[in-house]
Amino acid sequence: GQNIDQPTEMTATEGAIVQINCTYQTSGFNGLFWYQQHAGEAPTFLSYNVLDGLEEKGRFSSFLSRSIGYSYLLLKELQMKDSASYLCAVVDSNYQLIWGAGTKLIIKP
Amino acid sequence: DGGITQSPKYLFRKEGQNVTLSCEQNLNHDAMYWYRQDPGQGLRLIYYSQIVNDFQKGDIAEGYSVSREKKESFPLTVTSAQKNPTAFYLCASSTSTDRVVNTQYFGPGTRLTVL
Numbered sequence: 001g002q003n004i005d006q007p008t009e010m011t012a013t014e015g016a017i018v019q020i021n022c023t024y025q026t027s028g029f030n031g032l033f034w035y036q037q038h039a040g041e042a043p044t045f046l047s048y049n050v051l052d053g054l055e056e057k058g059r060f061s062s063f064l065s066r067s068i069g070y071s072y073l074l075l076k077e078l079q080m081k082d083s084a085s086y087l088c089a090v091v092d093s094n095y096q097l098i099w100g101a102g103t104k105l106i107i108k109p
Numbered sequence: 110d111g112g113i114t115q116s117p118k119y120l121f122r123k124e125g126q127n128v129t130l131s132c133e134q135n136l137n138h139d140a141m142y143w144y145r146q147d148p149g150q151g152l153r154l155i156y157y158s159q160i161v162n163d164f165q166k167g168d169i170a171e172g173y174s175v176s177r178e179k180k181e182s183f184p185l186t187v188t189s190a191q192k193n194p195t196a197f198y199l200c201a202s203s204t205s206t207d208r209v210v211n212t213q214y215f216g217p218g219t220r221l222t223v224l
Binding site: 041048 | 113149150151152153154166197207208209210212213214215216218219220
C-alpha cells in the first residue's frame with residue numbers, strides 16, 4: 001500500500017529552527033509537495049521537490065532524497081504565525097496526490 | 110481577485126438529508142477536486158474533474174455525487190447514503206491533471222456537521 005509518515009505534533013520556540021520530516025512509500029514518484037494549513041483554513045502551497053537536494057525559499061527550505069523516500073521541511077527564525085499544520089503530499093505514478101496526516105507545529109514564546 | 114470560494118463556511122444538517130456544498134473558482138483552471146479532511150488523517154480524495162461534463166471517482170466516492178456543468182463550478186452533494194458525513198470538506202483546483210504535475214490551490218473549506 002501507499003504510505004506517508006509525518007510526526008503528529010512538534011513544539012518549538014519562537015526564533016528557533018525546526019525540521020519536519022516526511023517519509024513515504026508510494027507506487028511511483030512524481031514529486032513531493034509541502035503545504036501549510038492554519039486551523040480551520042485552506043492548505044496553502046509552500047514547496048514542490050522532484051529532484052534530490054535542498055530548495056530554499058526565504059525562511060523555509062525543503063529537502064528531498066528519493067533513494068530513501070525522505071523529505072524534510074526546515075523552518076528558520078520561527079515566528080508565532082508559523083503555528084500551523086504542515087502537510088506532506090506525494091505525487092504517485094498515476095499523478096494522484098497521496099497525503100500525509102500532517103504535523104501540527106506549536107510555537108512557544 | 111482570483112481564487113476559489115466555498116460556501117457556506119459552516120453547515121448543519123439532520124441525519125438522512127442530502128446537502129450540497131458549493132465550490133466556485135475564477136482561476137480559469139481545468140481541473141477541480143473535492144477532498145475530505147478528518148482529524149488525524151490525510152486529505153482523502155472524493156471526486157475530481159479534469160474537464161467540463163466529466164468527472165472521476167476518488168478513493169472515497171461512496172455516498173457522494175458531483176456535477177461539472179460549468180468550468181467554474183464543481184458542487185458536491187453529500188447524500189444520506191454517506192455513513193459518516195461530518196467532516197471538513199475542501200475543494201481545490203489546478204491548471205491540469207493529465208499526466209502532468211500541477212499545484213493544487215484550495216478553497217477555505219466547509220465544515221459539515223450532521224446531527
